[in-house]
Amino acid sequence: MNQKSHSVLLLGVLIVSISGCRSSTEQYKRLTQAGIAYSDSVENLISFAGDTQINSTSEKILVLCKPPVKPLAVETCTSSYDTLSQDDASYLDALDLLSRQTHLLRRYFTVLGTLASFGDTTTVQTAKDDADNIAESLNTLGTEIKANHLVKKGLLGDVTQLLVSNSVRGALGEELRFRKSTLTQVLNYQEILIKILGDGIRADLLFIRSAQENRLKDQLIVEPNEEFNSDDWIKKRQEILSFTQQNKEFDEASAREMELRTAFKEIVGGNIDREKINRVITEINSSPVLLPRQNADK
Numbered sequence: 001m002n003q004k005s006h007s008v009l010l011l012g013v014l015i016v017s018i019s020g021c022r023s024s025t026e027q028y029k030r031l032t033q034a035g036i037a038y039s040d041s042v043e044n045l046i047s048f049a050g051d052t053q054i055n056s057t058s059e060k061i062l063v064l065c066k067p068p069v070k071p072l073a074v075e076t077c078t079s080s081y082d083t084l085s086q087d088d089a090s091y092l093d094a095l096d097l098l099s100r101q102t103h104l105l106r107r108y109f110t111v112l113g114t115l116a117s118f119g120d121t122t123t124v125q126t127a128k129d130d131a132d133n134i135a136e137s138l139n140t141l142g143t144e145i146k147a148n149h150l151v152k153k154g155l156l157g158d159v160t161q162l163l164v165s166n167s168v169r170g171a172l173g174e175e176l177r178f179r180k181s182t183l184t185q186v187l188n189y190q191e192i193l194i195k196i197l198g199d200g201i202r203a204d205l206l207f208i209r210s211a212q213e214n215r216l217k218d219q220l221i222v223e224p225n226e227e228f229n230s231d232d233w234i235k236k237r238q239e240i241l242s243f244t245q246q247n248k249e250f251d252e253a254s255a256r257e258m259e260l261r262t263a264f265k266e267i268v269g270g271n272i273d274r275e276k277i278n279r280v281i282t283e284i285n286s287s288p289v290l291l292p293r294q295n296a297d298k
Contacts, residue, residue: 039106042194046095046102049197053091056204057084059211091200094150098193101141105186108134115172124171131175135182142182145189150196209243216240 061084065077111134114127145151164176176183216237219228 036106036109039102039109042102042190043099045194045197046099049201050092050095052201052204052208054088056207057088059208060084062215063211090149094148094193095197097141097145097148098190098197101138101145101186101190104134104138104141105190108138112172112175115170115175128171128175131179135179138182138186142185142189145193151189151192153196205243209240212236212240 061081064080065073069077108131111127111131115124115131117123119127164173164180216233219233
């Protein structure tokens with residue numbers, strides 16, 4: 001499942017399905033767990049994106065500054081290194097913003113689960129207070145995120161406000177209606193940043209593979225030596241080619257994006273049955289986890 005679509009889909013599940021399952025606390029727990037699973041999945045994507053970005057930049061530096069660097073090329077090499085390192089720092093700053101926002105969203109999903117459980121007055125009030133504090137932090141962070149250059153490139157004008165079904169009642173309904181502007185903003189920024197991460201990962205993986213394959217060719221043709229080990233060379237080539245699978249996973253997720261958007265509209269419109277809700281939650285919880293792969297030369 002596409003990582004950037006999880007937040008929108010999960011919130012839709014929470015909005016509609018909780019209101020139709022008031023007597024099932026286990027269902028509420030599943031929904032909260034799904035929200036937490038989404039947040040953990042995004043955190044994993046953030047870690048993977050950071051590692052991939054740095055590996056890609058390192059490969060670019062090696063291409064521009066192939067050792068040993070000739071004296072006349074030292075200045076150019078140093079300048080390129082500094083520029084690329086600054087790009088890394090800017091990218092990692094954006095990842096940090098997304099990570100902080102995701103952590104807050106994870107807490108908010110937990111609060112929604114508490115409100116949906118229809119607990120006693122004290123429990124509900126505590127949850128409302130927590131929601132206020134989280135929302136304040138999300139709004140403050142939203143100002144920083146909006147100013148980030150990556151988000152600015154992804155903003156496409158006005159965003160349709162989140163619609164909450166009239167069937168959502170009680171403390172949960174009050175919270176979602178009161179907070180819909182904040183939630184709209186949060187989910188919009190998440191979608192923009194996660195799309196940028198996905199696009200960047202695809203490009204970085206292709207470049208890393210190309211650069212590392214070129215080094216493998218050099219080991220065969222340009223730089224043969226007595227220390228050459230055929231088994232190590234074959235193992236490295238296998239690791240490099242495995243990067244293709246990562247890109248395939250992203251492509252498959254993109255193909256399902258339209259279906260996820262359609263499902264979200266059905267969910268918030270209150271036209272989705274419990275069986276479909278359960279299927280959506282199962283898909284979210286069973287989504288594969290991205291594990292950063294080691295550089296093939298390590």
